[in-house]
Amino acid sequence: MTRVGREVRVRRYPVGEVSPEDFEVVEVDVRDPAPGQVLVRNTWTSVDPGLRIRLRTDAPAGYFVAFPLGQAMDGVMAVGEVVDSCASGFAPGDLVSHAQGWREFAVVDPGEVQLGGVGTLTRLDAEDAEPSWFLGPLGGMGLTAYAGLHVVDALKGGETVWVSAAAGAVGSLAVQIAKLSGNRVIASAGSDDKVAWLRDELGVEAFNYRDGDLAAHLNAVAPDGIDVYFDSVGGDHLEAALDHLNRSGRVAMCGSISEYESEPKGPRNLFLTVSKDLTLRGFRGSSNLHLMADMQRHMTGWLRSGEVVSRTTVFEGLDTAPQALAAMIAGRTTGKTLVSIG
CATH class of the missing domain: 3.90.180.10 (Medium-chain alcohol dehydrogenases, catalytic domain)
Structure with a gap:
């Protein structure tokens, strides 16, 4: 049959x-x-x-x-x-x-x-x-989050890391990995409910980027600037990050959600990458398969202990x-x- x-x-x-x-x-x-x-x-x-x-x-x-x-x-x-x-x-x-x-x-x-x-x-x-x-924290999403922090040397801890789209599949994992690595984490999302989840469940500082001015939010939560930006949004978020990154800051770029359904609007302040000695690092999870076993080993332990929420x-x-x-x-x-x- x-x-x-x-x-x-x-x-x-x-x-x-x-x-x-x-x-x-x-x-x-x-x-x-x-x-x-x-x-x-x-x-x-x-x-x-x-x-x-x-x-x-x-x-x-x-x-x-x-x-x-x-x-x-x-x-x-x-x-x-x-x-x-x-x-x-x-x-x-x-x-x-x-x-x-x-x-x-x-x-x-x-x-x-x-x-x-x-x-x-x-x-x-x-x-x-x-x-x-295996479609989330133990698969490509976990690999992308882990690899993004790895390629900009943000797993060493002791820095201020901003993660955009932080309530999404990759962003929520990047938030938790960055925090477990000893960084101060700032998260942004597009609704009050998502912000509440990031604050109450994941225990990080968070703001709703749709509520007010993006630059003002960053000034309020990171008056001394940020060291790393994990970027899934591009556009105005990347522009704001370039303004707020400290000298020798780094950007891990894994997506550009802001332009998936609209005309691209690139940042107007790209010269700051020169004046601040910044690094913009595009990456793909699939280009970092050598990190998969290490990620899965860490992630399995975190999931079992409850240190990472999926x-x-x-x-x-x-x-x-x-x-x-x-x-x-x-x-x-x-x-x-x-x-x-x-």
Whole structure:
């Protein structure tokens, strides 16, 4: 009997805000795995800001390719269970992660490198971990947060670190890692509820960047300036950071949410990078796979001890994935945004 599964496809590239109408959910026949391949039934799939960049005719140079119209969306992280295996090292019942999410079933080639290596088919040990953690703190989100602080030498402690988009999947982890490393952490987010969570649950100073002037907030909480800025926003946030960074300050740049659905507005004060001897360091988690084992070792201990909190916003059912993406980009989710496929 032919197995049937559903998958999400892009119907049209959004202009402005993402809408569920930009996608369609279709039923497809699921083929059996060929020699060397594995069939996976997905149980969780990821929703990430970077997906928005791929909903264009052309993705930025050097980034992952744009999603083609009318086809399955490869390059989206998922966790699932092996149903059938024709590849050594994988057996039915194994818990795995891979990069063919936003669908119920996926035929995966273990030898194919996905998402720079982060999404290559991997067996998971979930004895002491929630399966969904491998899409958040123990996966690419944790690696991005850890690597960003690492590449700007902010894990040594003793500095003032500002994290923007601090209630998001990466930002909330960067906040906690920076704090555990001995830094003073300032966090910003886009709602009072998120700010309250950052203050009350994560124990850091926080402000709502939508409430008043961004520069005034930074002047109030960091009158002596900041040493490191963890940037997921770009635009006016990066401009404010350049103003407030101390001499030899550093910026870890992993995203630019401010321009994902609008025209880019670059900072007007870039010369401060010269006058203050600043370092602006762009990075990708997938370019720092050598840090994955170290990150997972630290993170597993922090999660078990409760020193790191992993908060999720979960949408139920594959057909809610477009809705989840729209809500996340609009700032209506907190922590890691996930879809439970069941």
